[in-house]
Amino acid sequence: MNEVNELEKLISNINSFAIVSHTSPDGDSMGSILSFYNILKELKKDVDVFVDGQAPRKFNFLNGFYEIKKIEDAKSRYDCLIVLDCGDEERLGNCSDLLEKANYIINIDHHITNTKFGDINIVDEFASSVGEILYGIYKHFKFNISKNTAECLYTSIASDTGGFKFSNTTPKTLKTIADLIDLGIDFTTIYNKIFDVKTLNGIKLTSLVTSTIQLHLSGKVATMYLTKEMLNQSGATEDEAGELVNIARDIENVEIGILIKEVEEGTYKLSLRSKDYFDVKDIALKYGGGGHVKAAGCTIKNTSIENIIREVLEDIKLKLGE
Numbered sequence: 557m558n559e560v561n562e563l564e565k566l567i568s569n570i571n572s573f574a575i576v577s578h579t580s581p582d583g584d585s586m587g588s589i590l591s592f593y594n595i596l597k598e599l600k601k602d603v604d605v606f607v608d609g610q611a612p613r614k615f616n617f618l619n620g621f622y623e624i625k626k627i628e629d630a631k632s633r634y635d636c637l638i639v640l641d642c643g644d645e646e647r648l649g650n651c652s653d654l655l656e657k658a659n660y661i662i663n664i665d666h667h668i669t670n671t672k673f674g675d676i677n678i679v680d681e682f683a684s685s686v687g688e689i690l691y692g693i694y695k696h697f698k699f700n701i702s703k704n705t706a707e708c709l710y711t712s713i714a715s716d717t718g719g720f721k722f723s724n725t726t727p728k729t730l731k732t733i734a735d736l737i738d739l740g741i742d743f744t745t746i747y748n749k750i751f752d753v754k755t756l757n758g759i760k761l762t763s764l765v766t767s768t769i770q771l772h773l774s775g776k777v778a779t780m781y782l783t784k785e786m787l788n789q790s791g792a793t794e795d796e797a798g799e800l801v802n803i804a805r806d807i808e809n810v811e812i813g814i815l816i817k818e819v820e821e822g823t824y825k826l827s828l829r830s831k832d833y834f835d836v837k838d839i840a841l842k843y844g845g846g847g848h849v850k851a852a853g854c855t856i857k858n859t860s861i862e863n864i865i866r867e868v869l870e871d872i873k874l875k876l877g878e
């Protein structure tokens with residue numbers, strides 16, 4: 557708890573903050589950064605919140621969404637940078653510039669692969685989400701948790717637990733959710749916005765991506781890919797389709813689902829998911845990425861989709877002892 561006490565001192569003594577998460581932010585990132593933004597705003601602190609690239613529009617119901625800044629709008633100095641849900645500095649993308657602009661760096665995360673790059677590191681790999689860690693911290697500091705903040709935390713936790721069904725969901729997770737619901741949030745609407753609402757273009761993109769599904773290794777592995785051309789053809793942004801990689805993982809008898817996304821020519825981002833027993837983090841780590849046992853990712857450069865599938869299947873085969 558020492559680091560938490562240090563953080564408390566820091567927050568009460570200083571005034572200027574920047575908040576950021578990883579590039580291509582997900583629900584945990586968005587909910588976490590906006591929860592801290594709301595907390596610090598309500599404490600009358602001077603605070604800027606950043607996203608590298610486009611913030612996913614589906615989270616625009618969160619208070620503070622329209623105040624999110626681009627890295628170009630950053631001030632020259634901040635007393636403190638709060639980095640949330642981000643395992644290493646590289647995952648900040650263009651927002652890594654903020655690391656040079658801050659006197660203190662606070663790193664709050666739940667990735668077992670976290671490199672502890674902050675001056676204060678609060679990393680709890682047993683927490684379902686950063687939202688769950690932050691709820692504990694805000695309670696410990698006796699911060700007032702407004703309805704706006706509660707909505708952000710609910711979004712974080714619901715997103716990273718797949719709607720409270722992944723194995724990272726614990727009694728503590730659900731007790732936290734119970735407390736948040738007690739604060740009067742409209743959880744049905746939020747749940748629906750996170751998991752159910754899709755655009756027509758998003759559905760078209762899903763159809764293009766699922767048409768690339770291939771099964772390998774006696775049906776234990778399902779791969780699929782998403783190219784820039786598919787984004788053009790469908791008119792969708794990637795987040796409009798929802799968690800596409802889950803579709804691969806959810807196929808009957810599949811243990812590992814893999815989505816290969818084209819970032820630019822020759823560069824691909826991999827999303828890996830497992831169902832029961834396989835540690836996908838080990839595969840991601842081999843390519844300089846990271847994550848959790850059942851959800852991990854990495855970026856591979858100077859390659860092709862065919863090469864990635866071949867190489868990763870070899871890695872998986874080796875790990876399975878086949």
Ligand code: 5GP
Binds near residue numbers: 855
């Ligand atoms: P996703 O597939 O949704 O992008 O990521 C799944 C999990 O792996 C998330 O917890 C995410 O933070 C982590 N992850 C994805 N890509 C990377 C990466 O390039 N580096 C690291 N360290 N973690 C990653």
Ligand code: MN
Binds near residue numbers: 585641684685686716
């Ligand atoms: Mn997370």
